[in-house]
């Protein structure tokens with residue numbers, strides 16, 4: 001049976017931290033937890049949903065979630081705050097009885113083990129209980145809120161894909177995300193096109209030096225816009241790649257990270273490009289290219305870019321695996337493919353039967369048009385006129 005759609009209410013971390021005290025007192029085992037003491041924890045979508053789906057008690061699912069957060073499997077892409085601090089994670093696992101060494105132990109033993117792990121034998125247990133337990137639980141509560149929000153987003157994505165009822169508020173959040181994803185999509189699509197055309201025409205005697213230079217510069221313009229839109233995604237939406245599942249999200253994150261690394265830009269060059277692409281009032285290629293010529297930093301970036309393009313001596317049919325330009329081309333393709341596939345999975349939910357959709361078919365068509373901006377110059381413009 002499919003669980004009902006998650007609601008929009010964001011759980012309160014302070015309430016959850018208070019309820020976690022009960023888990024510390026009783027130990028994290030399904031049979032020990034009193035549902036009346038932990039109503040907020042059991043009502044979390046990431047607890048209630050999977051429990052209903054697999055027909056297990058919510059308390060058991062809560063223990064599974066806690067274990068997942070505190071003892072993630074090796075290689076899993078768990079980027080919660082405490083995964084940045086493995087010692088905090090370990091202390092919480094000892095405290096709650098998630099760790100093998102404290103599982104089934106009484107509360108005093110678990111508290112002492114956690115205290116000794118984080119501090120030392122000399123700290124009195126009372127001091128640890130008064131000063132240190134609550135901050136640890138607050139950290140865990142924050143993580144639960146974050147984990148639950150990711151769960152609800154993924155669950156909504158599945159519902160949209162299956163055309164099941166879903167929370168309109170969360171569906172709108174997906175639209176918002178894809179708007180960011182598709183700004184980057186447009187940049188990478190332009191970059192991919194320009195690099196491909198550049199490679200095809202660079203040795204063609206009919207291509208004039210000025211045509212080739214324009215192509216180099218439009219490619220750089222798309223790269224600059226990619227840096228800009230990636231920065232905006234990080235500043236405004238935290239930069240977390242959320243997609244239908246962890247694997248797709250990881251593949252996109254890897255592609256973006258390679259696209260950040262392989263073009264020949266220093267940190268300063270990258271931020272110069274990002275700023276140049278932001279040019280007000282309207283971002284425009286002609287302003288960008290003028291800036292490249294007028295500014296010393298721009299001239300240097302352009303010189304590096306030319307050298308980087310020329311370093312590719314591949315045969316277009318069988319490119320070298322280690323060639324930087326071809327790595328960039330491949331990663332552009334990977335990003336475009338995954339984002340399109342993920343968007344295409346859910347787009348019909350929004351355009352569903354009349355009266356049921358959140359947005360109209362016209363709005364979706366407009367978004368497709370606006371997001372998937374084609375490359376500025378078409379291939380024909382580079383072909384010599386006959």
Ligand SMILES: [Zn+2]
Pocket residue numbers: 312313314319320323324325326
């Ligand atoms: Zn190459």
